[in-house]
Amino acid sequence: MEKTKTxxxxxxxxxxxxxxxxxxxxxxxxxxLCLLVLIAVATVVIDVVTxxxxxxxxxxxxxxxxxxxxxxxxxxxxxxxYGRDILMRMLWGVRYxxxxxxxxxIFSLIVGGALGALAGYYGKVIDTVxxxxxxxxxxxxxxxxxxxxxxxxxxxxxxxxxxIGIAYIPTFARTVRASVLTVKDQEFIExxxxxxxxxxxxxxxxxxxxxxxxxxxxxxxxxxGAILSIAGLSFLGLGxxxxxxxxxxxxxxxxxxxxxxxxxxxxxxxxxxxxxxxxNLMGDGLRDALDxxxxx
Numbered sequence: 001m002e003k004t005k006t007x008x009x010x011x012x013x014x015x016x017x018x019x020x021x022x023x024x025x026x027x028x029x030x031x032x033l034c035l036l037v038l039i040a041v042a043t044v045v046i047d048v049v050t051x052x053x054x055x056x057x058x059x060x061x062x063x064x065x066x067x068x069x070x071x072x073x074x075x076x077x078x079x080x081x082y083g084r085d086i087l088m089r090m091l092w093g094v095r096y097x098x099x100x101x102x103x104x105x106i107f108s109l110i111v112g113g114a115l116g117a118l119a120g121y122y123g124k125v126i127d128t129v130x131x132x133x134x135x136x137x138x139x140x141x142x143x144x145x146x147x148x149x150x151x152x153x154x155x156x157x158x159x160x161x162x163x164i165g166i167a168y169i170p171t172f173a174r175t176v177r178a179s180v181l182t183v184k185d186q187e188f189i190e191x192x193x194x195x196x197x198x199x200x201x202x203x204x205x206x207x208x209x210x211x212x213x214x215x216x217x218x219x220x221x222x223x224x225g226a227i228l229s230i231a232g233l234s235f236l237g238l239g240x241x242x243x244x245x246x247x248x249x250x251x252x253x254x255x256x257x258x259x260x261x262x263x264x265x266x267x268x269x270x271x272x273x274x275x276x277x278x279x280n281l282m283g284d285g286l287r288d289a290l291d292x293x294x295x296x
Contacts, residue, residue, distance in 0.1 A: 016213075019289040026285020029278035036275065040095035059088045060243050068261040078263040080254060086263065089245035090271055096246045097275065100161060101226035105219055107165035112172030113215065117203050119173070120180030131177070134170040142167040146229050150238045160239050164229050168222050175218045179211030213290035217283055224279035231272050247272050 020026055047055050063083030071078045077086035115134070119127040137145065142164075149163035183189065184207055192206050231248030233239035240246040242253060247268045254264035 016289040020285050023285040023288065025281045029281035029285065032274065032278040033282060036094050036098055039091055040098050043092050043095055055092065058085060059092050059245055060084065068257060068264065070261065070263060077267050078261070080250070080264050081257055086267055089250060090267065093245040093247045093250065096240055096244065097227045097230055100230055101223050104161050104164040104226045105168065105222045107161070108168035108172050108222065109219055112169040113176045116173035116176030117180050117208060120177040121184055121199065121203055121207065130173070134173045137170040142225065143229055143232055146233060147236065147238060150233060155238050155241065157240065160230065160233055164226050167229065168226065171222060172218060175214055176211070179214050180207055183207050183211050217287045217290065220279055220283035220286055224276045224283070228272070228276055
């Protein structure tokens with residue numbers, strides 16, 4: 001019986017992957033995201049191997065003689081207000097947006113998912129108390145909540161992660177709770193209770209794995225929102241501080257030079273836009289692929 005269930009789950013995921021591959025825009029988003037991950041990993045490896053010598057030479061070193069120079073063969077994306085190569089800074093900025101957004105969303109998923117699973121499974125007083133608290137947090141826009149938390153805790157990398165993580169907890173709590181409610185009364189859950197499984201085993205071994213589809217979609221879309229929040233906080237001066245090559249901080253520093261050198265703002269803005277677009281396209285594709293009503 002266990003083998004049959006495993007084979008059924010595998011075939012369902014294989015069927016979802018088949019439908020996902022048919023969606024060209026979703027595949028384009030996935031390919032672009034994979035490229036960003038490779039770039040982020042490569043920059044980390046380069047920094048470790050060269051002991052940040054490459055980073056100091058080509059990413060943060062200034063050349064005021066050639067400040068605000070436009071795109072050329074030597075500098076395809078041009079140079080910023082301090083003469084630094086924008087292409088290199090864009091490549092090194094990928095890891096801050098991607099990895100920080102990923103860490104914040106994982107934190108939100110773990111905390112919010114646990115709260116949502118408890119609320120959906122036990123219901124009654126626990127559900128009422130937890131969900132009313134989530135409603136209070138949801139009443140505050142996530143960007144505004146993150147800004148308030150960072151302003152209270154201070155500007156640092158850890159505080160930005162905490163702020164964004166807390167801001168997205170209610171979204172995941174609501175998503176997981178709704179998923180648990182659709183699964184917890186099914187027959188295989190009653191069968192698990194009848195053989196003596198405790199609540200922890202039922203929640204994490206049977207309910208959560210069978211409610212993963214909407215959670216995966218929400219995580220993908222949440223990552224896009226987290227990356228945008230990181231850029232927004234850095235743009236406001238509450239996130240990653242210069243000279244770290246974070247895309248939002250690059251936009252903030254370059255906004256005064258937009259009339260004289262369009263590339264210093266347009267290129268970081270395009271980087272943020274394409275990243276968010278790729279994640280949204282992938283999230284839409286996952287939603288369609290994991291929806292049983294979309295089978296064909």
